[in-house]
Amino acid sequence: MLQRALIVYRVDKSVEHNIGVIHKLRGQVNGLSKQGIHVDYVVHDDRGIFLNQDRIYTRPQWENSSLFKYLFWNHLNTIDLSAYDLILIRYTLMIKPQYQWLRKVKTQYPTCLIAMDMPTFPYAGEWSGLMGYWGLRWDNKNAKDLSRWVDAMIHSGSHREIHGVRTIRIGNGIGKDEIGNKVEFVYDHQLQLIAIAKWRDWHGLDRLLEGMQVARQAYTTSRVHLHVVGVGDALDGLKQMVDRYRLDDDVTFYGMLYGDQLKDLMDTMHLGIGTLGLHRKGVFTDSSLKHRMYCARGLPFVLSTLDIDFSSDLNFVKYVSQDEQAISIDKLFSFYQRLDKESIRKSMLAFAKANLLWEVKMKQFVSAL
Numbered sequence: 017m018l019q020r021a022l023i024v025y026r027v028d029k030s031v032e033h034n035i036g037v038i039h040k041l042r043g044q045v046n047g048l049s050k051q052g053i054h055v056d057y058v059v060h061d062d063r064g065i066f067l068n069q070d071r072i073y074t075r076p077q078w079e080n081s082s083l084f085k086y087l088f089w090n091h092l093n094t095i096d097l098s099a100y101d102l103i104l105i106r107y108t109l110m111i112k113p114q115y116q117w118l119r120k121v122k123t124q125y126p127t128c129l130i131a132m133d134m135p136t137f138p139y140a141g142e143w144s145g146l147m148g149y150w151g152l153r154w155d156n157k158n159a160k161d162l163s164r165w166v167d168a169m170i171h172s173g174s175h176r177e178i179h180g181v182r183t184i185r186i187g188n189g190i191g192k193d194e195i196g197n198k199v200e201f202v203y204d205h206q207l208q209l210i211a212i213a214k215w216r217d218w219h220g221l222d223r224l225l226e227g228m229q230v231a232r233q234a235y236t237t238s239r240v241h242l243h244v245v246g247v248g249d250a251l252d253g254l255k256q257m258v259d260r261y262r263l264d265d266d267v268t269f270y271g272m273l274y275g276d277q278l279k280d281l282m283d284t285m286h287l288g289i290g291t292l293g294l295h296r297k298g299v300f301t302d303s304s305l306k307h308r309m310y311c312a313r314g315l316p317f318v319l320s321t322l323d324i325d326f327s328s329d330l331n332f333v334k335y336v337s338q339d340e341q342a343i344s345i346d347k348l349f350s351f352y353q354r355l356d357k358e359s360i361r362k363s364m365l366a367f368a369k370a371n372l373l374w375e376v377k378m379k380q381f382v383s384a385l
Contacts, residue, residue, distance in 0.1 A: 018129075018382060021048050021102040022095070023057040026088050030061040032272055033214045033247050036305055037106075043189050044104065044133075047378030053102070058092065060084075065091055089117035097121055100128055102385075107132045107169075109143075109151045110158040115165075122165040129385060133170040137178055141218070141297025168385055172303030172324045184384040187303035187324040189374035194312045195365060196279060207240040207345075207352060210282055210315075211289035212306045215248030220293025220320065222257060226342035229261040239345055242267045242289075243281065282313045286352055287334075290319030295338040312368045314361035318348065325371060332360050332367075 025041050027034050041057060048055045059066055062081070065073040065088065073091040075084050090113050097103070103121065108114070122130060136142060143152055163180035171183040213219045224242065231239050244254065244267060251269075258267045273281060282288070288310035291302055302321040310317040316332040326333045334351040336343055370376075 018051070018053050018102050018385075020054045020100045021056070021104060022097070022100045023048075023055060023104045023106075024092070025057070025059050025106045026085065026108050027059055027106065028061050029059045029066075035272070035274065036214065040188065040305065041106075043191055043374035044378060046191065047189060047374030047376075048104075048382070050375035051379055051382050053382075056100075058095070060088065067095060086111060086113060089113040092117065097125060097128070100125075102129045102131070104170075105130070105132045107134045109155040110162070111154055112158055115158040115162075118162075118165040129167050130165060131168045131170060131184075131381075131385060132166055132181070134178055134183075136297075136299060137171060137173055137175060138298050141299070142216075170381060173299070173301035184381055185324065186377050186380055186384075188305050188308060189377035190305075190308045190312050190368065190372050191374060194309060195368050196283070196313055197361070197365060206238060207287060207348060208243065208285045209240055209287050209289050209348075210243045210245065210285040212245045212278075212309070213248065213291075215246055215250040215254065217250050218293045218296045218299075219250065219291055220296070221250075221254055221289070223292050223340065224289060224343045225254065225257045225261060225263065225267075227345050228263055228266060230342055231345035232261070232263070232266070238266045239349065240266065243270065243285065244268065245270045245273050245278065245281070247272055279313065282309070282315055285315055287348060288315045288317035290317050290323075292318075292320045292336070292343065294321040300338070308368070308372050311364050311372060314364045316352070316355060316360060316364070318343070318351070330367075331355070332364050 023041060023044055025037065027037050029038050038059070041059065045055045045057055056068055062075065064071050064075045072094050118130065121128065140152055159179040161180065166181045169178045169181045169183045170186055171178060172185065172187045175183055177183060211221055211224070215221070221244070228240060228242065255269065258264060288306065290307050291304050294300070294302055300321055302319065302323045303325070304323065307317060307319060307323050307326060316334070318334045318336060320336050320338045322328070328335050334348070
């Protein structure tokens, strides 16, 4: 029986757009704790590395950001790993110090189970430029015999093995505090849509903007209003599309929203917009956190790539094609109008409690491990 676990995320907790990743870390900590396991966790910021709330390494001024990230794994040597029987690590491109750390841990503590959480696979499409080229090259070299040191890989896709390591198929989860009851659906002949992301090309929001332009040309009044939450590399391009298509009155950009601000906004929406472009990086199974957030608020949603937790026969999910076609606004209206609003809301909240809580996900993980 597992008694103590260490979760390691080489993630800067102070960076605004990492809030979703840190939220996932806390969910995994709480989920494992619900199984009676004592859990510690490691993250960092630009000042140093933290074990829970205690700083265990202070970054000197001479150690620039790139060197700090490279030496991150060496700096974990101050942690006494002898008490842990499980170490769970968020996968990042496999650099030599990380590989050496894994080898050292497994050699010294062979009974300790080591698992890695693979956020996206395949992931080559997420990297570009010279840094991406060399990062993927070193990853390919260092991960080729990862199975010698790693026991399992959490993965939401259909791959049975990644880098020779067996996979445990589990999607992302949510916390109990995220499950809430929308008071009512207020509808005034204009659909209110919300889209949340750390915006990149593969989120595919441009497909929806294309569809909104088509609808504006066909109708005299706006049929939808899109509320865009988040930051990211693709945001400027999305704003340029809005200007080019003259959709300024139909799209609102909020930047980052958190906690009750985000929940309150979601509770005024009719439909959530999920990920619409994962096919652009060769990914065909999804487990996006925002889909779970929508479900937890009783908000029906639209997506393209099959999500591991939401089968296509669920009546609160609308799947659209995995291609470059513009999203049909007429079809969104048809989907929304067919919904029995009150029963859908109740069934979504019940579904979230039964299937999406982190304690459910981590129970499945521990059992499979």
